[in-house]
Structure formats: structure tokens, C-alpha cells
Amino acid sequence: MNQRRRNKIDEIVNYLKRKAVQDPASASAIAENITFFNNTYSLHSLYKWLFTNAPSIKAENLKELTDIDSASPYFSELITTLAATEKKFFPGLVRPMVKKITQLIRDKNYSVIISIGAGAMEVEKQVIKKLIRLGNQKPVIFIGIDKSDISRKLAKENLSASPDTLIIERNLLDEVRLEEINKGTSSLYTVVLCNNDIFSLDKYFTGTSFDLAYNCFFKHHFTPEEARHIDQMLSRHSKEVIDYDGVKNRFNTFVQPLFVWNNPVLLSGTVFSNLRYKTIKELKVQNNDEKITIHRVQGTYLKEITAPVVLGSSKI
Ligand SMILES: C[S@@+](CC[C@H](N)C(=O)[O-])C[C@H]1O[C@@H](n2cnc3c(N)ncnc32)[C@H](O)[C@@H]1O
Numbered sequence: 655m656n657q658r659r660r661n662k663i664d665e666i667v668n669y670l671k672r673k674a675v676q677d678p679a680s681a682s683a684i685a686e687n688i689t690f691f692n693n694t695y696s697l698h699s700l701y702k703w704l705f706t707n708a709p710s711i712k713a714e715n716l717k718e719l720t721d722i723d724s725a726s727p728y729f730s731e732l733i734t735t736l737a738a739t740e741k742k743f744f745p746g747l748v749r750p751m752v753k754k755i756t757q758l759i760r761d762k763n764y765s766v767i768i769s770i771g772a773g774a775m776e777v778e779k780q781v782i783k784k785l786i787r788l789g790n791q792k793p794v795i796f797i798g799i800d801k802s803d804i805s806r807k808l809a810k811e812n813l814s815a816s817p818d819t820l821i822i823e824r825n826l827l828d829e830v831r832l833e834e835i836n837k838g839t840s841s842l843y844t845v846v847l848c849n850n851d852i853f854s855l856d857k858y859f860t861g862t863s864f865d866l867a868y869n870c871f872f873k874h875h876f877t878p879e880e881a882r883h884i885d886q887m888l889s890r891h892s893k894e895v896i897d898y899d900g901v902k903n904r905f906n907t908f909v910q911p912l913f914v915w916n917n918p919v920l921l922s923g924t925v926f927s928n929l930r931y932k933t934i935k936e937l938k939v940q941n942n943d944e945k946i947t948i949h950r951v952q953g954t955y956l957k958e959i960t961a962p963v964v965l966g967s968s969k970i
Pocket residue numbers: 733736737740770771772773774775776799800801802805850851852869870871872875
């Protein structure tokens with residue numbers, strides 16, 4: 655086996671063993687991760703783990719390497735490699751999301767768009783590129799909320815070369831600051847990076863401040879109650895909400911790991927995300943104001959939620 659890969663797995667296992675001593679509350683999730691990494695030295699043992707261990711792991715212990723520790727030394731690597739994967743033409747991991755956002759900007763004149771858990775903002779980068787290609791002349795503000803300083807730094811780097819794009823950093827964004835940005839910017843594309851706590855959005859925004867709120871490869875990090883809370887909260891502040899994430903199925907669980915085999919950090923992210931995703935059947939238990947489209951090539955779903963009309967709401 656590739657010696658670099660073997661060394662990386664050894665390093666991660668040692669890191670997790672130290673973490674288990676420092677953080678006894680996460681001991682069970684860490685133990686599952688150690689077992690996982692110990693089984694990633696060969697494909698045969700990974701598949702054995704996927705068939706035998708993985709199905710019996712309790713939901714609360716299905717944690718990605720970077721979920722265990724928010725200051726994980728592997729976080730930057732995960733976000734960078736995820737963005738790099740999203741850039742690849744095949745399988746066009748975020749293409750359905752990019753297409754949908756571009757379509758809404760063009761067809762419905764949407765101009766204030768917020769992404770929660772924005773990461774390196776590769777989706778926005780591709781939307782801007784597409785809008786430029788289509789000759790768009792309407793100003794658009796993209797807001798990226800992410801609690802991680804590393805993610806916001808990576809977003810800034812990723813978007814720095816995008817044409818006609820102004821990047822603004824604000825720790826906390828609220829209605830007043832968003833209005834100031836909206837009135838003050840003369841750039842065709844404005845990207846606002848901020849770190850609001852997503853569960854306190856109601857504190858900073860009262861009415862319908864956004865045309866579109868979306869999350870991408872984000873929801874599976876949360877419990878079903880938290881995920882519902884996020885949907886409801888976003889629906890209070892946005893005309894439309896889109897949820898884009900992976901689907902749990904055999905292909906994703908057993909074939910996707912092969913594509914990221916050489917990168918143990920991304921392998922952990924891929925395998926544990928797949929174990930947490932919902933099946934199509936689970937996703938289709940939906941409300942009337944939701945529409946779900948499955949994207950088989952990408953192994954994802956795109957859920958559109960049309961926000962109920964709230965009387966007295968106003969868009970900035
Ligand atoms: C898997 S990444 C997805 C990034 C991006 N949406 C993409 O598709 O490339 C999840 C991101 O959500 C952020 N995140 C996780 N929990 C969060 C929270 N409670 N509030 C804000 N951001 C959060 C993480 O910092 C990370 O950057």
C-alpha cells in the first residue's frame with residue numbers, strides 16, 4: 655500500500671487516541687472512528703467494516719473526524735478537498751444546485767441569497783461564473799454564513815479571483831447591516847462572509863430578508879429536530895429554501911469510497927456522511943410545500959421548500 659496513505663492513517667489514529675483521553679464525553683464516537691480508520695488500510699477490511707460494523711453504529715456515534723473536534727487539524731483539508739471535488743466536471747457534485755440558483759436568479763430576479771454552512775463557497779463561485787457567461791447584468795448579493803474561521807478564509811481565497819466580485823467580511827450580519835451593504839455596494843456580485851450562529855437567525859432578522867436561503871452538504875450534520883428547526887427558521891426569513899445533500903443508497907455507500915480512497919480524511923467524511931444520509935423513502939415523507947428531485951449521478955437530492963407567506967414581512 656501507498657506509504658504516504660499508511661502514514662496518514664497512523665497519524666489520524668494516534669490523534670484520535672489522544673483525543674479520547676482529552677474528551678471522554680466523545681469516547682464512543684471516537685472509538686467508532688478509530689475502528690473505522692484501523693479498517694481503512696485495505697479495501698477488503700473497509701468493505702468488511704461497512705457490512706458488519708457500520709450498520710450497528712448508533713446514530714449519535716456516527717461522527718465525521720471533523721465533527722468530533724471543531725478545531726480539528728484535519729478540518730482545512732476536508733473543506734479544501736471537498737471544494738476540489740465540487741470543481742470536478744464529473745460527477746458535477748454541485749451542478750444541480752448551481753443550475754437551480756442560476757435559474758432562480760434569472761427567472762425570479764432573486765438578488766439576495768444566503769448559504770448556511772457555506773464552506774469554501776464553491777457553489778457561489780460556479781454560479782457567478784455561469785451568470786457571467788450568460789451575460790447577467792443584475793447585481794446579486796451572496797451571503798455565506800459559516801462558524802468556522804478556516805472555512806471563511808478558504809471562501810475568501812476561493813472567490814478572490816472571481817471577476818466583478820466584492821468580498822465583504824462581517825462578524826455578525828443583521829438586517830440593518832445587510833441593508834447598508836445592499837445600498838452601498840456597486841459591485842455586480844457582492845459576497846458577504848459572516849459567522850452568525852445559524853440557530854439565532856431570528857435574533858438578527860425579523861422579516862423576509864432573503865430571496866433564497868440554501869444549504870449544501872450541511873443538513874446531515876444535524877439531528878432530525880435540529881434539521882427541522884433550520885428549515886422552519888430559514889422559511890421565516892426567505893421566500894424560498896433549498897436543501898441539497900446526499901442520499902443514502904448502496905451505490906453511494908459502497909462505490910463512493912473508491913473515488914476518495916487516497917485521501918483518508920475525505921474518505922472518513924464520505925463514509926460517515928453516507929451512513930447519516932436519508933434514504934429516498936425517508937426523504938419522500940414530505941409536506942405539500944416541498945418538492946424533491948433526486949440526482950442519481952451526483953448521489954444527491956434537491957429539496958425546494960416554498961416559504962408560507964408571512965403577513966407584514968418585508969424584503970430588504
Ligand atoms: C461539509 S461543509 C459544506 C460546505 C459547503 N456548503 C460545500 O458544499 O462545500 C459544512 C460546513 O458547515 C459549517 N458548519 C457546521 N455547523 C455549523 C453551524 N452550526 N453554523 C454555521 N456553520 C456550520 C462547517 O464549518 C463547514 O464549513
